[in-house]
Amino acid sequence: MAQLCEEFTLCGLPSGGGGLRAVGPAGLDRVIVTHEDRTVTVYKVSDQKPLGSWTVKQTQKISCPAIYNNLTGEYVVVHDHKVLRIWKDEDVNLEKSFKATLAADIYQIHTLPDTEPLVLFEGGSVRQLDALLSAPQQEIESVISKGEVIRWSDVLLEAGSPVILFVTEKDGLFHLYAQKLNPNICHKFKLDSGDKNVRPLSFVLCFKQEGISLMCLYSSGCIYEMPLLLNRNSTEKVQILPQSLLLKLPNCETSLDHATILVLDETHVAVLGVPYSHQCTVKDCLSIWNISFQTLQAWKEFPEGSSGQLWCFNGKLFVPHGKVLTVIPFTCEISSLAVVLGKLKQPDAAVKSVSSIVNWNTMLRGAQSAQPVPTPELILSKPEPKRRLRNRKSQDVNPQPQPLPLDQFLTEIQSSTKEKIDEQLKSLMRNLQQSNAQLIIAQIATILVSRCKTQVKFYPQKALVSILKTQMLSYSLCPDLMAVALDEADYSMLQLCLQHFPDIPEAVTCACLKLFLSVSDSDLEKVALDLGSVASYVELDQPSSKAEEKMEIVENGFSPLLLEEDSYDGKETSDPLQSDGILTCPISLKRAVLLNEILLSSYSETFLLPCLKDLSVPQVVLFLRYVEYLYMKQCETTSAEIPGDRIPTVNQVLDWISLLLDAHFTVLVMATETRGVITNLHKLIKCQVKLCSQLSKIEGSLQNVRELKSQKSDALYSIEVIKIF
Template structure:
């Protein structure tokens, strides 16, 4: 895009001669440029990428010699009659092996960084490298042992590439290009008789090598100056992963706390690797369960289910309801099968286990005995009308009236919806609220809801009915709390449970009264909305009449009767 105008760039090749075309879509202007490449490009086709830089297009190519070249292509051609010739300039030297014919690619990340795909040496495996073109430095690299197809894309600070038979997605955000960020990441060529220098040089810890014009003595001085502000004892990613494989849980927790205090550019990927290392050891050693470490990593808010799919599975095995609640609150991509597995656990776990668990209670309001006075007041009333439903309404069935009669009473009692006590404990309610907030797709969720035992389905329906009564008893139709369930969430889950288990619930004697209450309550709500629609239509008519009066300038008195 150039000033919100689409620009199309395409390149043709004919017997080693390359031509670049620039098409301005709105003005239908087409410019043609001949690219003067090296003679070696006739045997291997270069890989191109481009970006708009002012009035020029920076056309970057990866040559067959492993070097990166740049060609500046004018957007607006001064000579449209003749084919203009453009010469390329060297940008980076030997970033990939010159013998690599396939699997090499590159893409521009920003004005100072590019990503290159290919083996750095003739005998090495393919890897993804991030280069700083301003300071000619290697920022980071990642080895790809399964090979690639030579396709690389970058969009929205995410790199996409083919790795083996799968599509690999790597989040990467470029740092601000500065000399400070480039220090310690210089790519050095090894000379005969010199010491072996790694690709990544840590300027804070290195003191035995001569790097550029710095001697070992100067490097020691630099290290002394920076040691006051830096913490060289903080482990790196590789050191932390090796600690995870063999050390105790307490030591891992201490080292992880140090590591999390240090910011890193590719934070999402590193956290995913650390979680994978912890979960891998959990599978090998059943007694190893670093709960505190996993809780720290979840609270970084960078994890998702797809990044660590085994995390919730292991938490279910250890009945860790606190971790499951945290995952349900933060992970946006939990499969419906896992959500139902959490629901089964929350409904079946004993009260003793819940009493000892540390569960977040933000979504739960006070479930105390404040409803006793309301219940007493309802019993004293001779006629109860709630949400538009009263005993004179002919909507209630004979069976439901019989169920609401007390033994020995000869007179028929009115049907009411008393506000009962919560059927579950507050901690269980907080866990169930986490399930209500989770995302789902109805076709995938319904089959898994059929596997829940009938008594647990009845308990969950009773809790949902209790929440719905609390909502409808409020003028705002909302529940108190920080993040309580909404009316739509409550009603959706009631419908889901009844759709999946209606026949089973119908056969349970304990659930018959609940079903009748739900049926009568829905009928009363339909009656309310019907009356509200009539009032809405009447008010619209009033508004229309008022508009006509103002336009005519007449005065009149009218009476509207609402039926």
């Protein structure tokens, strides 16, 4: 399955989508945007802010998108078809950067990680950038015939050597060229759609385990795949590429004007500029299709229109539309028929036996090709030899009960008592092997949870805990388990679920958080929880000899003295977390254990924020005070990490502080009871800003010291004093 996540705007486009020439990668979390006019800008995607911008003179015009050379850390752009400009991040004026004028017009510059950039000329010749810079006026021959125009190009690595691929058009005929450098070989292929009225709109390379292929979207709405056989020896000068139909897009009875296709993975493609259904009237749509099952996975409409341009880097789609450049993160999961059928909800609530396994041969090829499928049985450990059994007869005073057959066990747990279920389940667990254990565990849990929902007084807590401790269960295998635990307010069960389930939905996580914040300390005292190493750093509000000591060491930007100096409004405010200079935890030890499981849980900010808004103001304040306490405890150590297991990191604590402030910003600003915690957080931020400022000054001073050239001295002995201000 594929999913489009929440979009955000990277930058504005002064003249709409048509004002953008290209978007390319420029390192980790950075892209380089080339505008149609005269500007090249580098953006940091996560921060949505420009890191640098360069412009050519008014009489010049960029004719080729800029690229980033990760080998040298330099940017390269072409203006006026023949002039190369090369610069770095620290260069301010593009006119003062390196300049080279070539002898022929450039079509595109391609780059791959850890390889030298390749320059493709409009005549089809390819040169390495270094070779051109050493002799800019070298003669450039023409590979394609007169009148041929390059429409698309890309680069790939074959056996460690780069290969430039480009498609040309002449008199309505399209050809694909594969230009190799080492050795210098050029292959030519003919693209034949079989229909003179159909023309290719977009090309993209596809890398699969079977090999490399070229995908093409035609104006008829058909997507074809053409395998590239670059090593095949052929006597023909022009070979015809074989093609196979992958997907026929809907509502393409009329010829398409512009559309773009991108390959996301082996089974998913993104299409821009084609309606996602027959009912859609908006043509400028972004859709993700599964080419294996011919199914639509996700879509997004652009009513304001788009230019048909689409790029993909690091799991994000870049789409210029209207007057902005939009970034759309996406996720793609491996699709299979079993996964698709497994997601279908069964209308019958009755639990099926383990023996009912789907026969895929019957479903795919019919009953005639069906082969008998053995029903899975409980795999028990091998019996011991008879001689050993005879020797142990006198030792087994209380022999272990024999496990029931699996079908009988699944039937009996629907009506047996909790004590009998615990006894039989313990015997069953000892004889399980890994081959089918997870399937059996999931069925047992589903049956027990279904019975809990129908019988109010039935709650086999001991049996469910035993199942959870096997670590073979997940939330998706038994979704109702946590719902039952929430209804029963079983805190130990919820703690185990949060520890072992990696796929808990954000709504369920917030339901657990709401329960942990609303329970009274007296009720928690009766609950048996795994405290782990939380007690090693949680200091409750109790008299201690440490209260006489004052914290004067500044580590990681934290110091109580600094907090007293930096007041929010110039008035003295008492810190509820400090008592005579020592930090005290605002909540009980067991509540801290439960809240730590929430802080360590996996989540998506898009889905978590709406759920956090259901928390009440007292709950938000209590949670904020605890995460503030965690942050201050972490700042006491030089490593900024509290030792122990199941302890949130500094980044996790800061992320949750941001989430809580984002979800309840208006309430926290207006409510009077939140003033104290907001004031403390504000002072903590000011301390961190001061620390970063001082570190920047030290960094600059050390940088200057490192750049000082050592002066030669004829003296045998000398003393050099360096002062850092």
